[in-house]
Amino acid sequence: MFMELLDSTVVNVSMPHIAGNLSATIEEATWVLTSYLVANAIVLPLAGWLVLLFGRKRFYMICVTIFTFASLMCGLSTSLGSLVFFRIMQGAGEAPCNSRPGNHRGKASEKKAGHGHVYFSMGWY
Numbered sequence: 001m002f003m004e005l006l007d008s009t010v011v012n013v014s015m016p017h018i019a020g021n022l023s024a025t026i027e028e029a030t031w032v033l034t035s036y037l038v039a040n041a042i043v044l045p046l047a048g049w050l051v052l053l054f055g056r057k058r059f060y061m062i063c064v065t066i067f068t069f070a071s072l073m074c075g076l077s078t079s080l081g082s083l084v085f086f087r088i089m090q091g092a093g094e095a096p097c098n099s100r101p102g103n104h105r106g107k108a109s110e111k112k113a114g115h116g117h118v119y120f121s122m123g124w125y
Contacts, residue, residue, distance in 0.1 A: 004040065004094060008033065022080045035084045039091030047096040059096060066093030 011018070011033050019029035051059050070089035077083040 007036065007090070007094070011036070018083070022078075022083065024080045028080060031080070031084050032087050036087040036091035039088040040095045043092045043095035050096070063093045063096045066090075067097070068093075 015026065015029055015033070018024075018032055019026050022029070047059075053059075054062065067090055070086045070093055073086040074083060074090060077086060
């Protein structure tokens with residue numbers, strides 16, 4: 001969850017710079033954030049099935065590799081289309097890092113995570 005909050009915050013703060021450097025409007029540049037969140041939302045429900053298919057450790061390592069490669073390619077992107085594509089890869093690679101087995105989740109950590117989302121979305125960081 002930390003990676004998702006950090007990544008979304010960085011992109012939100014740098015949105016005007018992304019749009020300016022890629023010669024895009026702010027509306028076009030918001031696809032950089034939207035594509036990440038949509039890919040994350042699509043892959044997250046599939047994570048349980050993919051863990052059964054590949055095994056927990058192997059699946060986690062595949063996802064970390066995808067996320068790391070996509071992050072590198074996002075930094076090297078020279079067009080809006082390539083940046084959006086690699087942000088989709090990044091969101092797909094990061095989603096399983098948020099999924100944990102139910103017996104490892106605690107009510108206190110969920111409450112703190114909810115507070116973190118609220119604080120970040122309101123700009124209190």
